[in-house]
Amino acid sequence: xxxxxxxxxxxxxxxxxxxxxxxxxxxxxxxxxxxxxxxxxxxxxxxxxxxxxxxxxxxxxxxxxxxxxxxxxxxxxxxxxxxxxxxxxxxxxxxxxxx
Amino acid sequence: xxxxxxxxxxxxxxxxxxxxxxxxxxxxxxxxxxxxxxxxxxxxxxxxxxxxxxxxxxxxxxxxxxxxxxxxxxxxxxxxxxxxxxxxxxxxxxxxxxxxxxxxxxxxxxxxxxxxxxxxxxxxxxxxxxxxxxxxxxxxxxxxxxxxxxxxxxxxxxxxxxxxxxxxxxxxxxxxxxxxxxxxxxxxxxxxxxxxxxxxxxxxxxxxxxxxxxxxxxxxxxxxxxxxxxxxxxxxxxxxxxxxxxxxxxxxxxxxxxxxxxxxxxxxxxxxxxxxxxxxxxxxxxxxxxxxxxxxxxxxxxxxxxxxxxxxxxxxxxxxxxxxxxxxxxxxxxxxxxxxxxxxxxxxxxxxxxxxxxxxxxxxxxxxxxxxxxxxxxxxxxxxxxxxxxxxxxxxxxxxxxxxx
Numbered sequence: 451x452x453x454x455x456x457x458x459x460x461x462x463x464x465x466x467x468x469x470x471x472x473x474x475x476x477x478x479x480x481x482x483x484x485x486x487x488x489x490x491x492x493x494x495x496x497x498x499x500x501x502x503x504x505x506x507x508x509x510x511x512x513x514x515x516x517x518x519x520x521x522x523x524x525x526x527x528x529x530x531x532x533x534x535x536x537x538x539x540x541x542x543x544x545x546x547x548x549x
Numbered sequence: 550x551x552x553x554x555x556x557x558x559x560x561x562x563x564x565x566x567x568x569x570x571x572x573x574x575x576x577x578x579x580x581x582x583x584x585x586x587x588x589x590x591x592x593x594x595x596x597x598x599x600x601x602x603x604x605x606x607x608x609x610x611x612x613x614x615x616x617x618x619x620x621x622x623x624x625x626x627x628x629x630x631x632x633x634x635x636x637x638x639x640x641x642x643x644x645x646x647x648x649x650x651x652x653x654x655x656x657x658x659x660x661x662x663x664x665x666x667x668x669x670x671x672x673x674x675x676x677x678x679x680x681x682x683x684x685x686x687x688x689x690x691x692x693x694x695x696x697x698x699x700x701x702x703x704x705x706x707x708x709x710x711x712x713x714x715x716x717x718x719x720x721x722x723x724x725x726x727x728x729x730x731x732x733x734x735x736x737x738x739x740x741x742x743x744x745x746x747x748x749x750x751x752x753x754x755x756x757x758x759x760x761x762x763x764x765x766x767x768x769x770x771x772x773x774x775x776x777x778x779x780x781x782x783x784x785x786x787x788x789x790x791x792x793x794x795x796x797x798x799x800x801x802x803x804x805x806x807x808x809x810x811x812x813x814x815x816x817x818x819x820x821x822x823x824x825x826x827x828x829x830x831x832x833x834x835x836x837x838x839x840x841x842x843x844x845x846x847x848x849x850x851x852x853x854x855x856x857x858x859x860x861x862x863x864x865x866x867x868x869x870x871x872x873x874x875x876x877x878x879x880x881x882x883x884x885x886x887x888x889x890x891x892x893x894x895x896x897x898x899x900x901x902x903x904x905x906x907x908x909x910x911x912x913x914x915x916x917x918x919x920x921x922x923x924x925x926x927x928x929x930x931x932x933x934x935x936x937x938x939x940x941x942x943x944x945x946x947x948x949x950x951x952x953x954x
Binding site: 505508510513514517521522523525527 | 683693699700701702703704710713714717718905906910911
């Protein structure tokens with residue numbers, strides 16, 4: 451419970467995990483594409499509510515879509531501590547992995 | 550960086566709202582004349598954004614009760630009920646509200662906002678899950694910040710979305726509290742409550758319904774959507790407000806759960822604030838009697854809803870999804886919304902300017918709310934004013950306008 455308070459960003463360890471991670475990262479990048487403000491590509495280090503033209507409400511709505519896509523629960527308490535695309539990606543992988 | 554620098558963006562946005570030295574968020578009502586009319590800038594203005602659904606703010610029995618209570622018991626209680634004690638009238642009001650909903654217990658709060666903030670955040674704690682509709686009122690979202698429970702959102706008014714979330718939590722041991730509203734305050738749409746109750750119960754959860762905008766307006770007895778949907782005996786908690794249909798201020802929560810009363814010493818928004826003054830308690834009790842005795846007010850309210858909603862739809866405005874005491878008019882952007890809002894005020898019509906983040910999905914709205922106290926001539930004037938303003942701002946569906954002509 452309250453996993454958000456000790457959320458660790460887990461580095462992918464093997465090739466399978468890397469493929470998985472790439473797939474989730476690409477999915478999230480695709481969802482964020484409409485909110486790009488300039489020519490800069492969306493990368494893992496992109497800070498979602500700072501570098502993109504997306505407000506926190508739209509982020510929460512996007513998270514609901516991601517929950518349904520991966521059949522996981524991403525509590526608001528966790529969302530509020532996610533800043534970058536990498537962090538969101540790793541959160542999806544961590545929760546989907548049952549952690 | 551100064552204290553106010555963090556608000557720089559909002560300050561700039563607020564300045565952009567200023568038109569001819571006039572700010573839409575600081576309207577001065579020189580005098581409120583009735584539930585449906587005020588003097589604003591010397592102009593008689595129809596009030597179409599009050600939430601005064603039965604027009605009871607000027608009901609003679611409510612006014613008399615408030616005046617009498619003030620004479621007998623003074624202007625205020627000057628403290629909380631835990632410290633200063635409850636006046637007999639507080640307890641009588643709680644008994645009457647519980648009876649009205651056919652529940653055993655009631656707690657009365659000083660505002661509706663505090664009822665949601667305090668009550669919801671005390672009901673759930675660490676290890677529990679608060680599962681809420683995405684379009685929940687700010688008071689519900691603020692309750693989330695006051696609890697250690699895990700917060701999960703589901704798609705607005707979407708039973709499948711709720712079901713998916715509860716299913717994912719099936720193996721979690723914590724309590725699940727689902728929070729929905731009878732009528733949503735911005736779009737005026739009602740929840741598919743029967744489905745929500747069924748799904749919640751099937752997954753072993755509790756359900757709380759906020760009837761802030763539906764008390765009086767829905768149900769044969771005015772008990773809100775819980776009554777209209779036939780689930781009054783199945784919901785765990787109903788919360789609501791005295792500041793809309795009941796014409797005053799304050800909030801309440803009712804329930805059949807036996808240990809309900811312990812929340813009086815667990816809810817900080819109840820314990821650490823002054824209780825409702827005698828005048829308010831008295832006028833609310835009188836207003837509840839009116840709601841019980843005058844179902845014709847509900848009929849009148851819905852007649853006005855139909856006249857306004859159908860009138861605006863015929864003009865070609867894009868509206869909220871269904872008839873409701875709140876009628877939301879969709880606007881293309883914030884600047885147009887402000888322009889239309891101002892133009893309506895110049896036409897002698899006051900509506901609510903609703904812009905993000907108060908609105909769902911980042912849209913801007915002109916939010917109208919109806920009252921049983923509006924007469925047909927007022928609604929006709931409002932529709933005509935909307936027609937002129939919509940025409941001026943190019944918002945109307947031309948074909949629909951042509952068809953009416």
